[in-house]
Amino acid sequence: MGARGSVATTAITGLLALRAGLVRPVGCVTERLDIDHSVLPAWDDIAVGGHDIVSTPLDKRAEHLAAAGLIPHSVVSAVADGLRAVDAELRCGYHPVTHTGPQAAAVARLTRDIEDFRTRNDLARVVVVNVTSTEPPVPALPEHDDLDLLAAALEDPQRTVLPASSVGALAALTAGASYVDFTPSPGIKIPALAELAHRNRLPYAGADGKTGETLVRTVLAPMFTARALNVRSWAGTNLLGGGDGANLADPAQARGKLESKARGLARLLGDDVTAPLHIDNVATLGERKIAWDHVSFEGFLGAQMSLQFTWDGYDSALAAPLVLDLARLVSAAHADGQTGPLAALAFFFKDPLGTDEHRFAEQTRMLADWAARLGATE
Amino acid sequence: MGARGSVATTAITGLLALRAGLVRPVGCVTERLDIDHSVLPAWDDIAVGGHDIVSTPLDKRAEHLAAAGLIPHSVVSAVADGLRAVDAELRCGYHPVTHTGPQAAAVARLTRDIEDFRTRNDLARVVVVNVTSTEPPVPALPEHDDLDLLAAALEDPQRTVLPASSVGALAALTAGASYVDFTPSPGIKIPALAELAHRNRLPYAGADGKTGETLVRTVLAPMFTARALNVRSWAGTNLLGGGDGANLADPAQARGKLESKARGLARLLGDDVTAPLHIDNVATLGERKIAWDHVSFEGFLGAQMSLQFTWDGYDSALAAPLVLDLARLVSAAHADGQTGPLAALAFFFKDPLGTDEHRFAEQTRMLADWAARLGATE
Amino acid sequence: MGARGSVATTAITGLLALRAGLVRPVGCVTERLDIDHSVLPAWDDIAVGGHDIVSTPLDKRAEHLAAAGLIPHSVVSAVADGLRAVDAELRCGYHPVTHTGPQAAAVARLTRDIEDFRTRNDLARVVVVNVTSTEPPVPALPEHDDLDLLAAALEDPQRTVLPASSVGALAALTAGASYVDFTPSPGIKIPALAELAHRNRLPYAGADGKTGETLVRTVLAPMFTARALNVRSWAGTNLLGGGDGANLADPAQARGKLESKARGLARLLGDDVTAPLHIDNVATLGERKIAWDHVSFEGFLGAQMSLQFTWDGYDSALAAPLVLDLARLVSAAHADGQTGPLAALAFFFKDPLGTDEHRFAEQTRMLADWAARLGATE
Amino acid sequence: MGARGSVATTAITGLLALRAGLVRPVGCVTERLDIDHSVLPAWDDIAVGGHDIVSTPLDKRAEHLAAAGLIPHSVVSAVADGLRAVDAELRCGYHPVTHTGPQAAAVARLTRDIEDFRTRNDLARVVVVNVTSTEPPVPALPEHDDLDLLAAALEDPQRTVLPASSVGALAALTAGASYVDFTPSPGIKIPALAELAHRNRLPYAGADGKTGETLVRTVLAPMFTARALNVRSWAGTNLLGGGDGANLADPAQARGKLESKARGLARLLGDDVTAPLHIDNVATLGERKIAWDHVSFEGFLGAQMSLQFTWDGYDSALAAPLVLDLARLVSAAHADGQTGPLAALAFFFKDPLGTDEHRFAEQTRMLADWAARLGATE
């Protein structure tokens, strides 16, 4: 979902380039895990399909990303045929504004698309990864807590019971696909969908890919704790362009993102840290994201000190290999018979489902341990 | 050793303030360890003595540090009596330039001082912590590898076989005291001294307290590794004033420090990272240390990204509580019958003795596990 | 006005310390102007009075600022008597919330206070400097454009025609005092008050003291222009504590400040620069202000580059000497017979009255030229 | 001179692109000067020749720079023919290591090359710009002070009297060409060469193009002075790759550069500022240069504050348009009959010849005034 966006296009281009041996798997965590690699789908075994609500051809998107400095021009040319082949597998997504009729019809159509994709490509399993634009949080409804109530409400052509991300998640689970939420959108966090995942014995993971400022935060915050230093404020400013920047320029859309970021910090350091946080849309930065964090802390005998950092990254170059990693790992978990939220994948997320562990080093170990056991029960 | 320096004075003032209940133990790692605290000496159980080669009274040094913003004036006034009491316990150290006669005489004098201090204060154990000015690396001598050869050579009034830090370490071990090297000086790294520690069944720990830039490095570098990102350069500049800054302004003295810092980075990231590193003496910064690090790294599909940070700290406020922690932990290890380098204390050091583990999160866990077992065998 | 705030207290303490020869006039611009210094009031010739709506004694405020690291403790002790003497000259200000009755009565009371202060201290001239808390912008009223309408409206006990800053400005002008607006509040920007200044032949200056981020901006922006580099974005984040931070935590109060900052940048670089700007209240920073700015710019052949800076200052230590400078310069202008907005003082302000010149180097020259001519006509 | 280096290749590619209307003249200062533009050579009127000691074809160098992100690939393709045409005008430079025989012969050969170039292209004037690799300072010789002594010494096949940059400068002046030193090399700073310029009635300008850290320094330092703030330390670290980085990795070569940078700061702020400065070669940064500066300063009542900045630029993208500007301006000065060092061009240089003015805003004004008078005497 969101198959024509920056993250998706980078992931697809990269997968094709990896397959063609054009690039090294820099940023791909699965490649360096110390495990039996046969439990993971090989790059060659992965077929790509997807939904989006825009129709810009993938090769055009990739060229745009090359112009923005994100992908080498030479790679885009080399995999252009492959991009066009993937393009033929993409389908029209559920559009929350233009859709008419009951939402159930949309769910059914997306479900069919996924099933057809699996059959057509003769696949053992499908993993649906949500990399659509971030949605705002939605108010809870009674129907969100009960699968039967939900099913009924979805038939009502007058109602919009689920946000787009959850429509997609519901379709994935209905089609027997596992699911990954790379965004902070409601997605699978609707309780009835989690229930469905359990019922259909499907694993899922999320939420909100951890690629920049938050990654560094989950590494640095435990340092202060381990050293018994007293963090007093942790301010952050994010400047980003691209589609994500444009979308998050809307305070309503940004709310979910800000909340997801803030939750993690509070979890790591407690609630009494002053932590203002901003996301600014700076279109001229293109696909780059700049984050500045300023941490003030107190040491022995009240000494006032500070740490500040500036992160200057290509967000999608950080996200894309993780999307590939997640597809491999969740597929392997599915094959392994695992069900429900995969807490061991907290490593990848700002707001991990199934666990409250935010410390990056702990998450790294959890991932390593879990991955080492993958397939052991087979 | 170095009992009138910034680190020592801050540690002593802080210990007195903790005992008086004037301050909270911010920065004291032992206070937050999840262990049976009865295995550690209580603040009240610790007596302080020491050596230095200058004679500025401790209360004057503490006032100087207060003027530099490192310690609150009110704390210095409140513990002034205590500082004067400790002052009475301080003795004249071994001075490498003014000393005449065989080094053995110096060792004997320092040994006697330590033994007298233990007896006078009726102490179960003594921990000698080296916080003297950093010395340059010394060329290896055959006498450094053999305790008997060393003993003989020390009797020769014409020779200077050991650097001052190792004279102190030898005295400590001879007096049956455990030893901590908070500096990158040769100290106990002379092989014959390690041999003596084993022979006398004494534990020791070091080297070079990890309080600023290196602390952050050992936290951040594993993040890049865990995410399979390719670090290409890691440049660092340190600006520091104080006695440490003045001493390290001399490139010869700074060499040990620079090497100790560089070793850690290479260990964490491999040898092919360009890593220029500077230490500049900026006297006007007083007791503050500013470090700037710039990391350039490569991500998926060759994307070039960077992370930079600025650390602005009071070095001695960071070091002092660790010195107290180390005194407690090494004393407990001594009581516990442990011998030789305490690898589990890598958490505290830039260049840990007894292990090659530089990853801070791993070190944190090693410390926690080790401390939890302390006294368990009693 | 605002005589018990951080800026005012620092300025008063500093004036007393300068007079006593305890400190050098670092930050005092008038001291380094290459002019006939007899045209300026000497430090000894300046008497201090003022209004505030809180009653914390000045010496208590000064001690608080010393604890925050802003003023040396020794200076506060040395001038404590002087502070108490100034305290006796302070009067109760106009409180916009608790005031009852017509605003005209408040104006009359403040006017009388100023006149009495002048008489009591046998002064040639009075300069009223507004360093009260920043107020939000106010909607324009017809009465703001016409002095007679305004006078009538002020008599109405039911109406609040003027914000507090303008009540103070009106009192100053009515008492024959010149006026300086160191804040972005409406103050003298109400057109009828400017009219009154002209009618009473009084000079004034403003608005919003330029002490940190904006100072640097007005220095750096002209560099890009002079070098024909194309600035594309200029993002800023300000973290501040103190009374100013608490006040500006309220978005309504912050609006005036943000607008005043943004206007300057647009004036320097044009309107097509993306320029998000934030002010965050971080109480734990105490009297310090941290500002981070990130500038992205384009060079030859489309090269994308950036400049970022972090400013870490004590706002009041930067503002206080300027307040003293302004009192001297505006008093000299008054003596010189100058009337209306003093454009030559743009050097001191974020949003200069009487000119659109924001380039700092040009402002520096304007000040030097103007000051050199001061008194020449006498 | 240095016609195949990064700066030269960028300048040449950019000139061709400007001529073809492919790009806007961002970074070209001459384009925004408010003057009669007919006094300057138009882009179309400029022919390019040059010397270098390597033979990599210009179009290959340009492609390399495009791969490094400095120039768009599309521009390089579009001007490839033009680059090959310029390539045909390039000649072999004087190589200080491989040259044999008297230096006079080298001077004669280079002189002839310049004269032939002028004749072949039917040019009114030639400006030689030195953009070769930076050379170390050379010890002064008596022959450097006297043109006749120099001429005699150059005939001696056993001696190396002049560094390569000065060989080139001598050839330029002998051929009646004006000269610009964009490097800190000795070049025209040899007194006898300045004498020759006067004798031949030729203007010249230098030294060491001001494009990054120093540019910002000459903008910021006057701000502190104007505000009477007391700068206490100004530390700088430069990380650079490219050919310049490789060359400056050699401390001997870097000395000239470091001295040129330090001189400016001392001139702006006085000698009592602690100002450590480093240049590190970080090859993986490619054509980018990162500079970090940390300024600590004291304000009113001793308040300690700091400003730090990070500059992240493409050095050659900053230098190239200035090289074009200088060619135009020095040619116009030559046409105008000006002789000797052009102090009005201090704007462009770290270590301006003919003046001690380092304040950027003053330099900007000097340039504007001077340029406005250009041609006025015709």
Ligand SMILES: NC(=O)c1ccc[n+]([C@@H]2O[C@H](COP(=O)([O-])OP(=O)(O)OC[C@H]3O[C@@H](n4cnc5c(N)ncnc54)[C@H](O)[C@@H]3O)[C@@H](O)[C@H]2O)c1
């Ligand atoms: N480092 C990262 O890039 C990163 C990290 C964490 C989370 N994320 C999240 O990943 C998501 C994608 O980021 P991006 O940079 O690719 O954004 P993008 O704007 O480039 O792409 C989003 C894509 O989703 C499509 N889309 C929107 N609504 C849809 C719908 N209802 N159905 C199907 N497709 C839909 C859009 O048309 C677009 O092609 C964002 O939500 C972002 O917040 C990204």
Ligand SMILES: NC(=O)c1ccc[n+]([C@@H]2O[C@H](COP(=O)([O-])OP(=O)(O)OC[C@H]3O[C@@H](n4cnc5c(N)ncnc54)[C@H](O)[C@@H]3O)[C@@H](O)[C@H]2O)c1
């Ligand atoms: N964060 C930190 O402060 C930190 C971190 C790691 C290591 N260190 C190291 O700790 C040491 C102390 O740092 P500091 O800031 O207190 O320095 P300092 O200069 O203030 O103190 C050093 C003291 O050692 C004394 N001394 C020197 N030679 C001696 C000798 N031979 N015998 C006895 N005393 C001697 C000096 O007189 C001085 O009082 C330095 O080597 C420093 O590199 C400090």
Ligand SMILES: NC(=O)c1ccc[n+]([C@@H]2O[C@H](COP(=O)([O-])OP(=O)(O)OC[C@H]3O[C@@H](n4cnc5c(N)ncnc54)[C@H](O)[C@@H]3O)[C@@H](O)[C@H]2O)c1
């Ligand atoms: N560098 C700087 O510090 C700087 C720069 C530019 C502008 N300013 C402005 O200067 C002002 C003062 O800053 P500060 O840090 O001293 O703030 P502060 O909060 O410490 O002081 C403000 C004082 O004004 C008083 N006050 C509020 N309303 C009043 C009224 N109606 N009449 C009289 N007194 C009143 C308050 O009681 C308080 O004592 C603020 O508006 C700030 O935005 C400061």
Ligand SMILES: NC(=O)c1ccc[n+]([C@@H]2O[C@H](COP(=O)([O-])OP(=O)(O)OC[C@H]3O[C@@H](n4cnc5c(N)ncnc54)[C@H](O)[C@@H]3O)[C@@H](O)[C@H]2O)c1
């Ligand atoms: N912003 C900037 O890029 C900047 C600013 C100030 C000064 N400079 C100076 O400009 C010079 C060029 O920088 P660059 O980045 O292009 O370096 P570069 O290494 O890419 O190019 C230098 C060129 O000079 C040639 N060369 C060396 N010795 C020569 C000789 N004796 N005769 C003729 N050619 C010779 C080399 O072969 C090379 O092609 C350097 O000295 C640099 O310090 C550059």
Ligand code: NA
């Ligand atoms: Na080790």
Ligand code: NA
């Ligand atoms: Na000069």
